[in-house]
Amino acid sequence: MTDSADDTGGYPAARLRLLQDGAATGPGRRAALARLTDDWLAALLDRAATEAGVTGVALVAVGGYGRGELSPRSDLDLLLLHDGRADTGAVAKLADHLWYPVWDLGLDLDHSVRTPAEARTAARDDLKVQLGLLDARHLAGDPELTASVRTAAYADWRESAPKRLPELHDLCQERAARQGELQFLLEPDLKEARGGLRDATALRAVAASWLADAPRGGLEAARTRLLDTRDALHLVTGRATDRLSLQDQPQVADALGAADADILLRETYEAARTISYAADVTWREVGRVLRSRSVRPTLRGLLPGRAANRVERSPLAEGVVELDGEAVLARAARPERDPVLVLRAAAAAAQAGLPLATHAIRRCAAAADVRPLPEPWPAEARDELVTLLGAGAPTVPVWESLEAEGALPRLLPEWERVRCHPQHNPVHTWTVDRHLVETAVRAAALTRRVHRPDLLLIAALLHDIGKGLPGDHSVAGADLARTIAARLGFEARDTEVIAALVRHHLLLIETATRRDLDDPATVGAVADAVGDTGTLELLHALTEADALATGPAAWSTWRAGLVADLVGRVAARLAGEAEPDTGGADEPTAEQERLAVEAGRIRGPVLALHTRAEAPAEDGAAPPVGVELLIAVPDQPGVLPAAAGVLALHRLTVRAADLRTLDPIGDGRVLLLSWRVAAEYGSLPDADRLRADLVRALDGSLDIPARLAERERAYARRTRPALAPPPSVTVAPGTSRTATVIEVRAQDAHGLLHRIGRALEGAGVCVRSAHISTLGANAVDAFYVTGTDGRPLSEEAARQLAEAVQGALL
Incomplete structure (x- = not known):
């Protein structure tokens, strides 16, 4: 060992001046610090090699130092290479002359001494060693030694990539599970958390394998941002830390020129989000490439022409x-x-x-x-x-x-305001934007509880859209939601419901947990604010979704019970007003009457198919169209399931539908079905083919259940099942005085309406009218049914009917 006091030279003073220089920041300062350290270590090696009498050595920087990215408190990753010809003791003495001056300055050091062959073996045995060698950079000594190790490291990495990349992916996944996602943490680890600097380094390793590459847009800027933040954190704390704690955030923000800690966190989250997205895309591509390579070469080329490389679409x-x-x-x-x-x-x-x-x-x-x-x-x-x-x-x-x-x-231009917006309340798990999406995810599981799933989902997405604006975010958010909902094309009444849900999304939880529910004024105030039972139903679901998406501390059995109690009281107050009977229908149009007369005359189905533009065409392009299908059929058993089944066979999705019975025409009544449909893909079917299949379905020569079952099996083989809550079939009490109303809420699927119609027909009830709505992926259907005597069903018969319909959908 040598006297290390003589080995520091002017390095400590020069290093200190560089770190105190306010003009030197970011990548420039990291590169300058690396060059300064390079020069000092190179001088150390020259002197130590001379004193130890050793030749055939090289000093190599690896890891972050190899990339020239030295933060103020970064450790030094060094590899001392030797050709194996020198005495072991002399090499050890040389290493001591190098390592002790570093330790004496209080710098952290990760070091190793190896021959090129030993370095290659260590890399094969240890993934972290192999990754470090990919960033190997020559500092001093024999450059041939460094070049040989770098060349071997890259060759070995590319050869072993199909095996090592899944191992690297597993390491990234394990680290993410331990450290969490940087973009959502109030005190994130800039290096270890998902979306941090280690993930950025892993993406460089993937690129070096030549199997896949990360999306480049913004990636380098994101990595630079995290490095700059870590530099400021090291200088503020005087420690080698990667955790951006709450107490340090204001000073770090000031050091980086950010107005406050919120802006610092938002910029940090944006950087992490960019890296996380790049990682997702890159690892997906790695999986695709590795799957393609898993096909044995001997199987390739067996099929002639282009079929040999055909991929199913x-x-x-x-x-x-x-x-x-x-x-x-x-x-x-x-x-x-x-x-x-x-x-x-x-x-x-x-x-x-x-x-x-x-x-x-x-x-x-x-x-x-x-x-x-x-x-x-x-x-x-x-x-x-x-x-x-x-x-x-x-x-x-x-x-x-x-x-x-x-x-x-x-x-959604308004999204930029809440994007990556931090929430300092520790109850919140997510940033504002991700919380909104998570609320929609939670709301999706509650869509069977509400009459308008579309309004619930949009309100869930927008309920905190006013955060970051001055004043009460619920008030500001309601104004924004009103503007957005109108832009999305909702009718004025629906727009006001969405705005009301956003305005009052905290009303139920705050009232239930902070007010006396036995006080009539409490219930009255909520009833006045909500206005009607439909909005109350939606607000109840939104309250639960919002709380569940906030974090585990925001919802509990106790809170759920309080909110349910409040909702029950408010619903009772609102039910004091008479509800209109919606089971009737408007007068038929002239065309509907014409079709009904024709159907009665020929004693068979008559169809009319109309398309209408929903928006004006631009640049000569075809505008989007809505398709209306009218069907008039003489009243007979099985019309609803037959018509619904034919539409399903022709890949027509029912967006909305209405079934009504017209007064006797000729020898009997006529059923009129009005459908708004859309083709799942491809062009619309020919109206004559639809009518021909409907005739066959009604006379029994077309086995719709068998055809739909065959279609469903084929569809299931090539698609993944949707993750959806189970269907809900209920009896709507008090909705109509002249019929029993059966409400069905389910995931829209092939043949859904056909299965419902068969279940109703099998129960022997008369469908007086039906109102079908498909809201996104959710079907919300109401069927007004009576017994054969034309009266509403008894309570027990209605319950059995609901159970039968639900059983047909499970």
Whole structure:
């Protein structure tokens, strides 16, 4: 060992001056500190090698130091290479001359002494060693030794990548489980948390394997931001720490020139989100490549022509297909002529539990600059947004992809205000924007409890949209929600309901936990604010979804009980007003009467198919269309399931429907069915074919249940089942004085209405009218039924009927 006091030279003073220089910051200061340290260590090696009489050595920087990224308190990762010809004792003495001066300055040191062969063996045995060598940088000594190790490290890494990359992915996953997601933590670890510096380093290693590469947009800027924040943290605390604690955030923000700690956290979260998204996309691509390589080479090329490389493309929606585990655009898709495509693709991906391909989002986003969605949105766009929000947990990664690729601000400009907005209340698990999406996810599981799932899901997405604005965020948010809902194309009444839900989203939980529920004034105030039982029902579900999405401390059995008690009292107060009977129908139009007369004359079904533009066409492109299908059929058993089954066989989705019975025409009554339908994908079927199949279905020559079962089996083989709550079938009390109302709330699916119709027919009840609504992915249907005597069902008969219908849907 040598006298290390003579080995520091002017390094400590020069280092201190550099760190105190306010003009030197960011990447420039890290590079300057690395160069300063390089020069000092190179001088140490030259002198130590001379004193120890050793040749054939090289000093190599690895890890972060190898990348030239020295933060003020970073440790030094050093590898002393030797060619193996020198005496072991001499090499050890040389190492002491290098390491002790570093320790004497109080710097952390991670060191090793190896021959090139030993370094290569260590890398093969230890993934972390192998990753460090990928950043090896020559400092001093024999450059050939360093070059040989670097060359071998990269060759070994690329050769072993199919085995080592899954191991690296597992390490990243384990670390994320321990440390959490940086973008949501109030006191994040800038290095270890998911989306931190270690993940950025892992992406560099993936790129070095040549198997996949990370999305480059913003990635380097995000990594630089985290490094700058760590530099400021080291200088503020005087410690080698990576945890950005609450007490240090104001000083770190000041050091970085941020106005306050909230802005610091928001910029940190944005950087972490960029890295996390890049990691998701990159690891997905790695999985795809490795799956493709798992096919044995001997199996390739057995099929002639292009069939040998054919990959199945399964349709998901119009213009959207599943390909190799992702939702992608179909070959014929034209986003520049179809502004709804981005929402349709996102909804289809979420419903299928698939990631939405990056290139698909980018194509749609670029097209939106040329042809944005019209305002107000067409009904299809609104339905697709509701479908996306109603998909449950798969909504989150699809939503994050839209945001990361810049598509979301084009759809919802107000989102930028809450994006990455921190919440300092420790009860909150998420940032404001993610909390809104999580609330929609929770609300999706509650859609069977409400009469308007679409209003619930939109209100869930917007309930905190006013955060970050001056004043009460509920008041500010209600104004924003009103503007947004109108832009989305909701009718004026629905827009006011959404605004009311946002305005009062804290009313139930705050009243239930802070007021005396036995005081009539308490219940009266809530009833006055809510206004009607429909809004109360939605507000109850939104309250629960909001609390569940906040964090485990925000909802409990006790709180749920208090809120339910309050809701029950308010509902009783509101029920004092007479409810209108909605079981009737408006007078038929002239065309409906004409169809009914014709159906009575020919004693068979008559169809009329109409299309209408929902928005004016631009640039010669075809506008979105709504399709109305009118069917008149002489009253007979099985009309509803037969008609619904035929539509399902022809891949027509029912968006809304109405069934009514017209007065006797000719020899008997006529049933009139009015449908609003859309093709799942492809073109609309021919009206004559629809009528021919309906005739066969009614006379029994077309076995619809068998055909639908066959279709469902084929569909299940190529798609993933949607994650949806079970169906709910209930008897709506007091809704009608002349009929029993059966309400069905379920996930929209192939043949759903057909199964409901068969169950009602099998129960022997008369369907006086039916009102069908498909809201996003949710079907909300009401059937007004009577017994054969024309009277409402008894309480027991109604309960049995509801159970029978529910049994048919499970």
